[in-house]
Amino acid sequence: MQPVSATTSSPAETPRRAAIRADGVSVTYASGTEAVKNVSLTVPEGEFFGFLGPNGAGKTTTIKALVTLLDPTGGAVTVNGFDARRDRRALRGSIGYMAQETSIDLELTARENVRFACEAYGVPRGERTARIDDLLALVDLADVADDQAKTYSGGMKKRLDVATALVHRPPLVFLDEPTTGLDPKARNRLWEYFRRINEEGTTVFLTTQYLEEADQLCDRLAVIDDGRIVAEGTPAELKARVGGDVLSVDLVDADAVTVERAERVVRESGLLDGEGVVSRTDTGLSVTSQRARRVGTDLLVALRDAGILVEGFEVHSPTLDDVFLAITGVPAGERVAGANATTGAGR
Numbered sequence: 001m002q003p004v005s006a007t008t009s010s011p012a013e014t015p016r017r018a019a020i021r022a023d024g025v026s027v028t029y030a031s032g033t034e035a036v037k038n039v040s041l042t043v044p045e046g047e048f049f050g051f052l053g054p055n056g057a058g059k060t061t062t063i064k065a066l067v068t069l070l071d072p073t074g075g076a077v078t079v080n081g082f083d084a085r086r087d088r089r090a091l092r093g094s095i096g097y098m099a100q101e102t103s104i105d106l107e108l109t110a111r112e113n114v115r116f117a118c119e120a121y122g123v124p125r126g127e128r129t130a131r132i133d134d135l136l137a138l139v140d141l142a143d144v145a146d147d148q149a150k151t152y153s154g155g156m157k158k159r160l161d162v163a164t165a166l167v168h169r170p171p172l173v174f175l176d177e178p179t180t181g182l183d184p185k186a187r188n189r190l191w192e193y194f195r196r197i198n199e200e201g202t203t204v205f206l207t208t209q210y211l212e213e214a215d216q217l218c219d220r221l222a223v224i225d226d227g228r229i230v231a232e233g234t235p236a237e238l239k240a241r242v243g244g245d246v247l248s249v250d251l252v253d254a255d256a257v258t259v260e261r262a263e264r265v266v267r268e269s270g271l272l273d274g275e276g277v278v279s280r281t282d283t284g285l286s287v288t289s290q291r292a293r294r295v296g297t298d299l300l301v302a303l304r305d306a307g308i309l310v311e312g313f314e315v316h317s318p319t320l321d322d323v324f325l326a327i328t329g330v331p332a333g334e335r336v337a338g339a340n341a342t343t344g345a346g347r
């Protein structure tokens with residue numbers, strides 16, 4: 001293995017080695033699309049790291065550069081101490097990768113799929129049977145291990161995908177939007193496995209569009225938008241960056257003209273004292289401010305005095321959805337070309 005540099009954490013902790021290190025990584029596709037622009041990040045061993053971003057932000061392209069499925073046009077990648085250009089084979093052997101598209105063969109049973117993965121990853125013959133049984137038990141597919149994968153639900157197929165990515169017991173696993181399209185129950189079940197794997201020492205790099213998923217699972221997050229990392233920190237740090245509480249106001253008429261008028265009323269009320277952020281939402285407004293709790297009622301009165309009917313409201317501590325809205329200007333999971341609905345209240 002190549003020597004790896006250590007990452008520093010709090011002075012009291014022993015510095016952990018970096019499982020992933022990306023230095024100024026850029027990827028421009030042949031079409032000219034600059035999908036990833038000068039991305040640098042370090043993930044220490046043992047961390048559960050989340051990589052968030054809206055559709056087309058560059059998450060999959062970054063993951064592909066990290067797992068050597070594509071060569072960056074600029075920058076350097078080191079994973080588990082292996083340089084992505086020089087030690088490609090060794091790097092690949094040291095990681096698990098669950099792609100967005102399934103890699104299982106639907107005609108085969110779960111057992112056959114995992115056995116096939118064992119062969120592909122060179123798991124010693126004598127260890128295979130026990131390894132297969134362990135993994136199928138881990139993802140709760142032991143009872144249906146001999147049924148063809150085509151008879152499985154979406155959640156079961158994803159769980160089989162996870163099992164095949166783990167056959168060689170990699171110290172680091174990349175999960176690219178592993179729960180997209182699953183119902184909440186199936187998603188929760190996968191979260192349990194991911195947690196368990198991480199608790200047993202596996203470093204996890206997860207991309208997701210689901211902010212609750214990131215909040216539930218991740219020690220630390222980076223947000224990518226339009227190919228650039230725009231925020232990084234623990235979920236708590238990112239929420240603190242929002243700067244205050246959030247007043248969500250649902251309007252009776254949430255048409256563009258009324259919402260714009262409501263936004264103007266809030267901004268010109270003087271109640272926010274020049275700080276805070278007012279964002280338009282599908283149902284009305286979101287007002288993020290240190291003063292949201294104190295002046296919430298007065299803002300509602302100002303709207304009523306302007307003839308704008310309020311259907312409902314609530315004040316809450318920031319969630320990652322609010323972080324996302326504040327950073328990228330669009331609600332999570334939405335990408336509106338050319339639109340930026342966030343405006344500073346005092347501007």
Ligand SMILES: Nc1ncnc2c1ncn2[C@@H]1O[C@H](COP(=O)(O)OP(=O)(O)OP(=O)(O)O)[C@@H](O)[C@H]1O
Nearest residue numbers: 029031033035053054055056057058059060061062
């Ligand atoms: N093979 C490709 N050739 C050209 N452009 C591509 C290719 N793959 C992705 N892109 C473009 O690169 C940008 C980043 O795409 P990428 O798939 O990395 O984003 P993402 O954040 O993973 O999105 P999603 O959440 O939709 O999967 C997008 O503009 C996309 O259209």
